[in-house]
């Protein structure tokens with residue numbers, strides 16, 4: 001008897017609880033929130049693993065040209081190689097002529113496409129270099145531009161202590177260089193009513209990054225600029241996209257061993273070129289893609305499962321991380337200099 005009564009009371013209170021309008025409102029909000037997140041997660045998975053990107057042939061036939069800056073190493077070299085494998089002629093631009101020539105002959109042997117090279121230092125911002133660049137570009141039918149050249153701080157450094165030269169170089173190479181090259185290439189694309197402009201960005205542009213402040217700011221600059229340009233050029237049939245990336249193995253990242261979170265340039269570029277027009281992990285950010293799957297999951301999680309990239313706590317955690325990296329780098333430099341003596 002007592003047990004039955006207990007059950008009845010229990011059942012009553014539970015029904016009562018769920019019948020309360022306040023509870024219903026909260027339950028509805030909760031359900032809506034979870035549904036939105038699930039839908040967004042499903043879109044992420046579809047973008048990464050199910051839906052194809054726009055085929056590269058949309059942007060130009062075989063025999064049209066791809067221009068790659070910072071082309072002789074790392075991610076830029078992979079863009080050059082993989083675009084050559086797709087049948088595009090390749091115009092390679094970076095500092096070191098010998099590295100450019102080695103890559104050009106590697107491409108010609110394996111892919112039977114034409115190549116051109118120009119050695120220039122984007123840090124010099126020299127008009128005569130840009131004149132040479134312009135005269136070559138004007139003679140080519142350029143289908144694809146990859147703005148890949150970039151420089152980061154050599155080690156994390158408080159902004160006030162950043163060497164002036166390093167600060168200037170980052171802005172000159174990453175921002176000014178990208179703008180000037182794009183201005184040389186875009187008119188031809190508009191004339192042909194087709195083309196693709198990819199610009200390499202990094203999480204440092206979405207997440208304010210203490211001790212890499214100048215780099216972080218320059219990447220954010222590129223993000224805004226590229227999204228604005230995308231809207232300007234879309235009516236002219238030209239696709240503009242920022243390619244977001246977390247770490248990739250390369251000389252710049254100083255990471256040699258790849259892992260799930262840190263792909264090789266080859267894996268990264270394959271993802272980038274096969275997912276043109278898909279947003280990957282960069283949902284809702286116009287003309288932006290985070291194409292590599294592990295970076296995309298990370299990007300999605302930062303936006304959806306943390307207080308967000310502009311949150312003070314998230315930024316402070318990053319600052320402690322970079323202060324540690326700086327301490328270790330300085331200690332290592334000291335050890336090395338003692339060894340050298």
Ligand SMILES: NC(=O)c1ccc[n+]([C@@H]2O[C@H](COP(=O)([O-])OP(=O)(O)OC[C@H]3O[C@@H](n4cnc5c(N)ncnc54)[C@H](OP(=O)(O)O)[C@@H]3O)[C@@H](O)[C@H]2O)c1
Pocket residue numbers: 069070071072073074075076077093094095096097099120121122123124148149150151173200201202203245246247248249250251252253265
């Ligand atoms: N690696 C990463 O973890 C990572 C993450 C996010 C974004 N990114 C971005 O991806 C892009 C490529 O990075 P990466 O890791 O592949 O770099 P990398 O391996 O260091 O290669 C840099 C390339 O740029 C050229 N270069 C450097 N400074 C130059 C200058 N002043 N003028 C002309 N060319 C110059 C280099 O050629 P020379 O040596 O012949 O000059 C080289 O070909 C960068 O924009 C970077 O910000 C990289």
Ligand SMILES: *[C@@H]1O[C@H](CO)[C@@H](O)[C@H](O)[C@H]1NC(C)=O
Pocket residue numbers: 124126127128129
């Ligand atoms: C630019 O490059 C040209 C040709 O290499 C050189 O003669 C000139 O001195 C350079 N200008 C500057 C400002 O460095």
Ligand SMILES: *[C@@H]1O[C@H](CO)[C@@H](O)[C@H](O)[C@H]1NC(C)=O
Pocket residue numbers: 148149150151152170171173174175200201202204214215216217218219220222
């Ligand atoms: C400059 O470009 C490099 C390589 O793309 C990148 O790692 C760095 O974040 C960029 N810096 C700025 C300020 O855009």
Ligand SMILES: *[C@@H]1O[C@H](CO)[C@@H](O)[C@H](O)[C@H]1NC(C)=O
Pocket residue numbers: 203204207208209246314315318
């Ligand atoms: C922290 O800094 C790194 C650069 O070392 C950056 O790539 C990353 O996106 C930052 N993460 C957060 C959570 O701010």
